[in-house]
Amino acid sequence: MNLNYPSKLLEDAVSEFATLPGIGQKTALRLVLHLLKQDRSALETFGNSIIKLGTDLNFCRICQNVCDTDICRVCSDKRRDQSIICVVESIKDVMIIENTQQYRGVYHVLGGIISPMDGIGPSDLNINSLEERLKKGNINEIILALSATMEGDTTNFYLYRRLSIYNPVFSTLARGVSIGDELEYTDEVTLGRSLVNRIPFTVSS
């Protein structure tokens, strides 16, 4: 649908929304027409919330996660184990892991994953700052919590090779059958690995 817009301002707003992933011209127009029904102050709040992402949002000096201050909530929390670093691809992964409430260490956000196909190499990621943290010492464990894909494995391998001179323990997320899954519907690669890496059966009292 190649529409003639009655207004340049309307067209501009639609083009901006259409740059977002999964949003085409048609959806963008629907969103903007919805916005047109809002009052001036609501539009100002919306617009400013986007502008502030560029001007006011900080990245934690230590772990590169987003935050509103110089050092993020996790890194500045004395109750968390600062000697275990969980290396993740993105900010979203931090949020997802935090949501499990099972992890008491700290994070390091790479900001991506090594992917030669997309032209992303080690120098495009926050690896230098991770190395700095290890250089300073007091890091006992690195948890590699990247995607279980070819790119994730490549990045894991690269990090292992580069950072093992600092002698941390390296670990990775357990791979296996999802809780609640029936064996019948588990893919064979996962099932095979779950058998090889079987764990002791315990009965919690």
Add this chain to the structure above:
Amino acid sequence: MNLNYPSKLLEDAVSEFATLPGIGQKTALRLVLHLLKQDRSALETFGNSIIKLGTDLNFCRICQNVCDTDICRVCSDKRRDQSIICVVESIKDVMIIENTQQYRGVYHVLGGIISPMDGIGPSDLNINSLEERLKKGNINEIILALSATMEGDTTNFYLYRRLSIYNPVFSTLARGVSIGDELEYTDEVTLGRSLVNRIPFTVSS
């Protein structure tokens, strides 16, 4: 998914996006994380395009369509027949009709449709300004181009009752079998009406 956001600014932006129709918290987060990868000036352009919808966008003084000036492109176009007004529900309908390039009259945007279920009555729509245009005279025809729904029919009837004292010709969009449709798949109400309102068969030379 009820996530803890590492940043208030991030959370604010996500909440704003989640107010849009068809966009939930999860999609909103994905959109905002995409925005985080953009540079400051791109975010400023995006944000400002939304703010300007409230501050700079005008509605045409005559037809109530959106425009960047006082009177829209269509209303100020002398080559268009200013004596035929096509009454539509929304700005989008103007764009869709303009896109057919078949209409040379002008428009009037009601900004909605009479719908007692949604609490929308005649006073919520741009009907007074439509009446003003008829009062001024020189309007020969009113094309009622509203949806073929109960609400559309109600609004058509209301407009007809209220505006017929000005003696325009009232017309409505032809209803019938869509071009390219097979009879087998045409719904029976449409098919029945197409039979009743059959048109002379002509062979264009």
